[in-house]
Amino acid sequence: MSVLVILEQRPGQNGASEWNPMSFETLAAGQQIAHELGIPVQAAVAAGPGSQSLAAGLADKKLDRAWLVEHPLLSQYTPDAYVVAFRQLIEKTNPTVVLFPHTYQVRDFAPRLATALGRVLVADIVGHKIDSGQLVCVRQLFQGKINADIRFSGDAPHFASVQAGAFLSDQVETGSAAVETFTPVLNSAQICTKPLDRFRESANGVDLSSAECIVAVGRGIGDAENMEIVEKLAGVLGAELAASRPICDNGWLPMDRQVGSSGQTVAPKLYIAVGISGAIQHLVGMKGAKTVVAINKDAEAPIFEAAQYGIVGDLFQVVPALVEEIKKAKG
Numbered sequence: 502m503s504v505l506v507i508l509e510q511r512p513g514q515n516g517a518s519e520w521n522p523m524s525f526e527t528l529a530a531g532q533q534i535a536h537e538l539g540i541p542v543q544a545a546v547a548a549g550p551g552s553q554s555l556a557a558g559l560a561d562k563k564l565d566r567a568w569l570v571e572h573p574l575l576s577q578y579t580p581d582a583y584v585v586a587f588r589q590l591i592e593k594t595n596p597t598v599v600l601f602p603h604t605y606q607v608r609d610f611a612p613r614l615a616t617a618l619g620r621v622l623v624a625d626i627v628g629h630k631i632d633s634g635q636l637v638c639v640r641q642l643f644q645g646k647i648n649a650d651i652r653f654s655g656d657a658p659h660f661a662s663v664q665a666g667a668f669l670s671d672q673v674e675t676g677s678a679a680v681e682t683f684t685p686v687l688n689s690a691q692i693c694t695k696p697l698d699r700f701r702e703s704a705n706g707v708d709l710s711s712a713e714c715i716v717a718v719g720r721g722i723g724d725a726e727n728m729e730i731v732e733k734l735a736g737v738l739g740a741e742l743a744a745s746r747p748i749c750d751n752g753w754l755p756m757d758r759q760v761g762s763s764g765q766t767v768a769p770k771l772y773i774a775v776g777i778s779g780a781i782q783h784l785v786g787m788k789g790a791k792t793v794v795a796i797n798k799d800a801e802a803p804i805f806e807a808a809q810y811g812i813v814g815d816l817f818q819v820v821p822a823l824v825e826e827i828k829k830a831k832g
């Protein structure tokens with residue numbers, strides 16, 4: 502009996518592996534759930550040979566066991582190899598609960614892994630409860646209007662993926678973990694998928710889910726030619742620029758910068774919403790932000806209910822003034 506957290510790494514700019522930050526949000530969830538169930542917690546990551554930096558990233562976490570799932574055929578992600586490798590690890594370690602970060606990669610392989618073991622995957626959970634010693638997952642329905650409690654039936658292991666921002670990575674408990682290497686039995690005949698370049702590696706690809714600071718712009722900006730105003734704010738803050746859906750629908754920013762139920766889910770330290778009303782479909786994508794600043798001329802706009810700091814005013818006056826003050830503060 503244990504909680505097994507499957508973490509995600511990806512190739513970094515210099516070729517060395519780097520963690521997807523959502524991994525540690527999921528690890529925090531796993532530690533919490535394991536503590537409440539009174540069972541051990543384990544973590545695992547799949548990689549090609551020579552990924553010792555990943556082992557170091559696990560060794561200082563409070564874990565009963567950590568696994569480096571290593572094989573040459575895991576150097577490049579394929580759903581086929583991941584399913585075979587993690588299936589073998591699960592059969593070896595026999596966990597009660599298997600948790601994943603709800604990343605694009607996990608959406609690709611985790612349902613196949615669960616199905617291969619005759620189980621279901623509860624995707625994109627935002628919280629949990631323990632009822633009579635059993636894990637109950639909380640999942641949003643109808644664009645975040647309803648929270649549903651999902652109970653697992655049947656035998657363990659039970660599979661769930663965790664929404665970005667639902668748990669905080671700074672709540673990961675540190676400690677020490679013995680990292681063991683697990684070498685799955687894999688051969689190239691098991692891999693039918695031919696990987697192409699990763700989507701995020703395209704010239705303009707943006708990973709908003711790991712951005713620490715986001716300036717998001719909404720319909721209040723009025724026209725494409727006004728976008729320069731928010732670009733300047735993002736520039737002085739070193740922030741990523743994001744948007745509500747109408748901005749992307751209008752083609753004023755690419756679709757991969759849309760935040761919300763049909764866009765990306767983000768969890769930055771700072772989210773500045775400029776001229777965004779705060780529709781539920783937008784809020785569902787940014788509710789994991791630690792600090793939200795809203796700038797809107799309508800004091801009744803719902804975005805203020807999600808914000809820690811609100812500026813009621815015309816963005817065409819407020820944003821340039823903010824840019825000047827930030828420049829002064831930076832010297």
Ligand SMILES: Cc1cc2nc3c(=O)[nH]c(=O)nc-3n(C[C@H](O)[C@H](O)[C@H](O)COP(=O)(O)OP(=O)(O)OC[C@H]3O[C@@H](n4cnc5c(N)ncnc54)[C@H](O)[C@@H]3O)c2cc1C
Nearest residue numbers: 719720721745746761762763764776777778783797798816
């Ligand atoms: C199935 C479905 C999926 C959807 N998915 C998404 C999604 O992923 N992401 C998303 O964002 N939306 C999504 N939507 C759309 C969503 O319902 C809203 O229509 C959208 O979020 C509104 O965007 P907005 O806040 O920019 O615009 P509006 O709601 O029009 O708000 C504009 C705001 O700007 C303010 N404003 C205007 N002028 C100024 C000014 N000069 N200074 C300051 N403030 C000003 C106004 O007071 C207003 O509050 C989805 C809708 C559906 C039906």
